Structure formats: C-alpha cells, structure tokens
Amino acid sequence: MADRILGASLERVTAALPDAIKQAMQAAIPETYTPELAAQFAEAMITELRKSPATSQPITAAERGTEWTLRWGCPDFCIEEHGQPHALESHSTAPIKTSLRVADLDCSGYSDNGENLPWMTAQVVVANDKAQAYGRETRVWLGYGVHLAEVSPGKAREALATLHGFCAELEAVVDQADEIAKDDFEGDPEIAAAHEEAEYRRIKRISEAAA
Ligand SMILES: [Zn+2]
Incomplete structure (x- = not known):
C-alpha cells in the first residue's frame, strides 16, 4: 500500500x-x-x-486525478503517460509480464533484437478517440518476444484456452523429460581429450594431403 x-x-x-x-x-x-x-x-x-x-x-489515471482523465479521455485503469513521446494514443492497463525473458530461453540466436523482452506479456487496450464518431473498442495485446498480437477479448479467451491445453501437455513433456534425464551422464574428460586429439590429427592429415 x-x-x-x-x-x-x-x-x-x-x-x-x-x-x-x-x-x-x-x-x-x-x-x-x-x-x-x-x-x-x-x-x-x-x-x-x-x-x-x-x-x-505505473500510475493509473484514477491516481492522477479528474483533470488528467478528462484531458486525455482515460478510463480509471489507464497507465499510459499521455503527452510523452513513447505514449500510446489508446488507453492501457498495466501489462502483465513473465519474469522469464526471451533471452533466457532462446538458443536460435535470433532474439538479439528483443533479448531483454519478456517471454510473454498481456494488457487490455481501449481506443476511444472521438468515440461519438468512431466508437470505443477494447482489444487485448498479447506479446511474445518481439511479436505482438492485437486481438478481440473473444480471441484472447480462445488464446487462453489454447494455452491452458498446451500447459497440460507441456507439463507431461516436462515430467517425461525429468524421467528420461535420469539416464543422462557426464562424459569422461580423458576420453574426450583423446577423441579431440584424434580428430585434430585426422583433419591435419586431410589438409596436408590436399596441400
Ligand atoms: Zn489513457
């Protein structure tokens, strides 16, 4: 508090x-x-x-006060810093974010541009500019790494159901991985060194023969 x-x-x-x-x-x-x-x-x-x-x-529009909400047309929940260069024209709830970042998971090397982004994010966004003429529309933003989905609340619920189903399957995969990983073991560094040495000699022979 x-x-x-x-x-x-x-x-x-x-x-x-x-x-x-x-x-x-x-x-x-x-x-x-x-x-x-x-x-x-x-x-x-x-x-x-x-x-x-x-x-x-983030500070909500309700916390900023009536002058602010009237000026920008903010619903109470809005945390956008309207008037700042990076601010949305729409209104937004505070995004929820996974603490896990893309870079914590990605091994493809393609996440350079967004490596500090959370793995997943979600927030509600409301567009109400000149609402009498253009109406008011609520969308859900689902972020996954550098990607962003802007969907209707209905589609967001569909995504949630898909995620629930996937979570159950993922749990089974992780359980299975734990079981399978019980047979994992470390190699012998001496045998590994001998193998590397043999590989080195083999490649050297090939390159000398080609020269
Ligand atoms: Zn706002």
Whole structure:
C-alpha cells in the first residue's frame, strides 16, 4: 500500500524534496550547508527514488486525478503517460509480464533484437478517440518476444484456452523429460581429450594431403 501511494505521489514528493532537503541541511549541519550541496543531495535522492522498485509501479489515471482523465479521455485503469513521446494514443492497463525473458530461453540466436523482452506479456487496450464518431473498442495485446498480437477479448479467451491445453501437455513433456534425464551422464574428460586429439590429427592429415 505504501508502495502504491509513493508510486502515485512520486512527482509531488520529488518536487517538494529540494526545499525540504535545504531546510533539513540548514538545521542539521549549518556549518557545511551550501545550496549546491543541498541540490546535489536532492538530485541523488530523487535518482534513487526513481530507481526503486517500490516507485516503479505505473500510475493509473484514477491516481492522477479528474483533470488528467478528462484531458486525455482515460478510463480509471489507464497507465499510459499521455503527452510523452513513447505514449500510446489508446488507453492501457498495466501489462502483465513473465519474469522469464526471451533471452533466457532462446538458443536460435535470433532474439538479439528483443533479448531483454519478456517471454510473454498481456494488457487490455481501449481506443476511444472521438468515440461519438468512431466508437470505443477494447482489444487485448498479447506479446511474445518481439511479436505482438492485437486481438478481440473473444480471441484472447480462445488464446487462453489454447494455452491452458498446451500447459497440460507441456507439463507431461516436462515430467517425461525429468524421467528420461535420469539416464543422462557426464562424459569422461580423458576420453574426450583423446577423441579431440584424434580428430585434430585426422583433419591435419586431410589438409596436408590436399596441400
Ligand atoms: Zn489513457
């Protein structure tokens, strides 16, 4: 709860922080206080606050207040930072994400462009621009690595049912893998070294014969 409150009020807290730090330093350490030192201290604290996971919770339109929701036409749940260059024109719930990233799983080498992306994400997106003329439409975004599906809620439910079915089958595969893996064993490094040496000599012979 404290995290949510701080997340929602972070801008107000950081705006008030420089003055508060000035006053605190003047009172506590008047002999070393300078405005520059206070400003440096405030900047460092604000940087830390912004980095803190406690404050990285997205702020909802409801938390931003009525002025914001009226200005951007936001439903209460919307976490889009409208007005920022990266913001959507539509409204969105906070995405859910797997902590597992594409790069944690991918061995194809093709994930370079999106290696830090979560394996899967999902969020609800609402388009309501000039709603009286164009209506309001709810879509679900399903992200999988660099790919993004934008589907109707009905299609999202179909995807969910498919995933449920797949999860049951995946569980069987993982169980089977555990069983099969019981027969796995490490090789003998001495035999491996002898094998590599023999391979090296074989290739050397071939390349000398070809020269
Ligand atoms: Zn919005």
